[in-house]
Amino acid sequence: MEAEETRGSEPVRSRWTPKPEQILILESIFNSGMVNPPKDETVRIRMLLEKFGSVGDANVFYWFQNRRSRSRRRQRQIQASLRDQPQPHHIDNSIPCAYNPPIYLISSSAVIGPGSSSSIGVEADGFLSFTGHHNSIDSSNLHYQSWVITVFINGVATEVGRGPVDMKAMFGGDYLLFHSSGVAVEANEHGFLVQSLQHGESYFLVPRH
Amino acid sequence: MEAEETRGSEPVRSRWTPKPEQILILESIFNSGMVNPPKDETVRIRMLLEKFGSVGDANVFYWFQNRRSRSRRRQRQIQASLRDQPQPHHIDNSIPCAYNPPIYLISSSAVIGPGSSSSIGVEADGFLSFTGHHNSIDSSNLHYQSWVITVFINGVATEVGRGPVDMKAMFGGDYLLFHSSGVAVEANEHGFLVQSLQHGESYFLVPRH
DNA sequence: GCAAATTAATGATTTATTCAAG
DNA sequence: CTTGAATAAATCATTAATTTGC
Structure with missing residues (x-):
């Protein structure tokens, strides 16, 4: 240009x-x-x-x-x-991280009908489920999904998860949160906010006392 | 198609x-x-x-x-x-959502010099982000095999392996897990969740006592 | 009980967007 | 800017659930 x-x-x-x-x-x-x-x-x-x-x-x-x-x-x-990677016709394990074929977990509590004797492998060795995140989905991808929103709390830009917020865990004590309009943000009996904060909005955090 | x-x-x-x-x-x-x-x-x-x-x-x-x-x-x-729903208080919402000019989030750990009092603001979430052109990475790119799923636990994005979750091993004590809908997530006699958590969902972790 | 009639679910099509390569 | 691929949103259409009248 x-x-x-x-x-x-x-x-x-x-x-x-x-x-x-x-x-x-x-x-x-x-x-x-x-x-x-x-x-x-x-x-x-x-x-x-x-x-x-x-x-x-x-x-x-x-x-x-x-x-x-x-x-x-x-x-x-x-x-x-x-x-x-997912084309392991010849598994070349020169790479330390071997290819693992996708595994589907079929809920063990579910009863599969008479045909279940057939080879639907419930191939879920707890081993794999926890090892693999080396490659597939890295956190940078997740970052682009709206896992967090940003709000102002007492004027400070703050990132919070979109889901319920644990007031105690986040602020370390008994606080009340108010939207800048003056409306209190409701929390349930466990101290979790009932609804997600709204992206870009301003809130004020005040001690409960 | x-x-x-x-x-x-x-x-x-x-x-x-x-x-x-x-x-x-x-x-x-x-x-x-x-x-x-x-x-x-x-x-x-x-x-x-x-x-x-x-x-x-x-x-x-x-x-x-x-x-x-x-x-x-x-x-x-x-x-x-x-x-x-949660707007029983009658705030004058004649303007439901006032226009907010784009503002940018500067990492809170970074200290920006004296000029920082200028309109450095916020905008971070990669979703609402912005008008036409947003980044090329959308959720559809996540469709590749993942060994872990991501859920919110107490509002924190958390990666867990697919398959049964050992509550004690993961949280180090006796806790109950509730889906954000309020439904308890069942665990068996060994403290393993009976079924996998749902990718992207929110859960509350509360001490059992 | 049982079907016809009605409603709710859900498989299949179509339309609109988005992204990026040329 | 145009275009093709991918896919999300909206819609159509058929099947299953269910209600209803007998």
């Missing part, structure tokens, strides 16, 4: 070297899901970054362009390796 | 009616976390099912497609009812 600005007077074209704080900000934005900010957002981001060193809109644009591209490439590689 | 097999000559379209054993197998696979088996797995599943009655690959494909779809719909309905 277009190149521009912030380097009209420079005789030797040197390239932008982002400061660690700037990288932090950029990564945070990218990881928050905004992987391709529109023009006006790019400007806002650039203004944020300028707190830590001079930078131009084009640098920001290029950064996101490269970040997307490299992220996609990494993802392709991961998926390729996932697709390749 | 395409239609196939098992029907070309019939004037009245009849449909596959899965046997109870087949449903059991399908449900077990789905609940084990494989919610979207790739083609080759679909074939293997079909072969399993054929022990109990004739069935085609397409039937298996349709079953998982419908199962995913209806599972999601149920989930949406539950969450909708959770969102609607």
